[in-house]
Amino acid sequence: MKIGVIGPGAIGMLFAFYLQKAGASVTIYTRSMEQAEHISRFGISCNLDGQVETQFPDAVPLGAIAIEDDYVFVAVKQYDIGLVLPHLQRTQARFVFLQNGMGHLSLLQNMQQKCIAVGIVEHGARKETAGSFVHTGMGVTKLGILAGEEEFQALLPLFQAPYFPILVEKNWEEVLRSKLIVNACINPLTALYRVRNGVLLTNPAFHNAMKQVFSEVIFVLDEKEERWEHVCNVCRKTAENQSSMLTDVKLGRETEIDAIIGYLLMQAEKQNKQVPLLAFLQQSIKGLAP
Incomplete structure (x- = not known):
């Protein structure tokens, strides 16, 4: 089975x-030729509990080949989806989008392809170098299928390992909402205060915030x-995570x-609700990382 992964982040x-x-026969599509050459030469190394193992997928810059x-x-950040979509228009592959948030759903629903899913990733991972990462927390990938459910059945056996399981979620929108709530409560505050999740x-002051x-x-x-x-439980389980x-x-x-x-x-805004703290957080993070 041929698998493509767009985005060589964590x-x-x-x-x-x-x-x-x-x-699987994996090709990872990178932003630059330098990173593709690095992965082609040295592979991708995973550090799990101090044990390092390396795999050697193919690596090419996105757009270099069909x-x-x-x-x-698709493992790019949500703000880069618009840059990736033109490269997907001429292929009939089945797509799994792995972004945080829910703002990209409208884009996916307008795609011409017939087989589209979202993946809610509950693993912890931290990129170390251009070709290495630390698997900081074992979790599960929850798969929500927007269209073409039967087409994704052949993919599921690739997730049999106990450290990399998958779960097909019928109520995937609920799962996305749950993750959105967690991300909104934890990510901006940790970035603003520059602290780990826990x-x-x-x-006490950060907890009240x-x-x-x-x-x-x-x-x-x-x-x-x-x-x-649930928010507190996730924060507790990922206490040492950045x-x-x-x-x-x-x-x-x-x-x-x-x-x-x-x-x-x-x-x-659609509901005419006032949420000044959320507005403050958005502007604060934008000021820190324009």
Whole structure:
């Protein structure tokens, strides 16, 4: 089976590594020739609990060759989807999009292809170099199929390893909403305060700030207070993790603040709801990582 992975960040390398390990023929599509050459020469190395293993997928810059894979995992940040979509128009592959937030759903629903899914990734991964990453937390990939359900059945056996499982979610929109709530409460605050996830629980002032953000999020989404316990549980389980938004801020890269908080602000505007704290967070993160 031929698998394409677009985007060699932490999540892209995670999928390329484990799918190649499971027996697929993987091609990872990079932004630059330099990174493609690095991966072609040295492979992709995964550090899991101090044990390092390397797999050797093919690697080429996106656009250098036609995409002829059976399945393509799109692992770029949400703000780069618009740059990737033109490369997908001439292929009939089945697509799995692995972005945070929910702002990209309208784009996916307008695609001409017949087989499209979203993946909600609950693994922790941290990119170390152009061809290596640390698998910081084992989780599950939850697959929500927008169109072409039967076409994705052949993909599922590649996720049999206990450290890289998959779960097909019938109510995938609910799963996306749940992850959106968690991301909105944790990522911007960790980026603003420059702390690891768990500090939002142990620092009383930061904990109160997270609860205030949560209140505005569920106000926009018409959700219940019971969601708070899930947010705290995720924060507790990922206590030692550095959020991807904090990493982006530290490196001066564009963040996914518009994909997460920006989506909530658009929903609030449609409903004429005032959410000043969410607006403050969006502008604060944009100021830190323009």
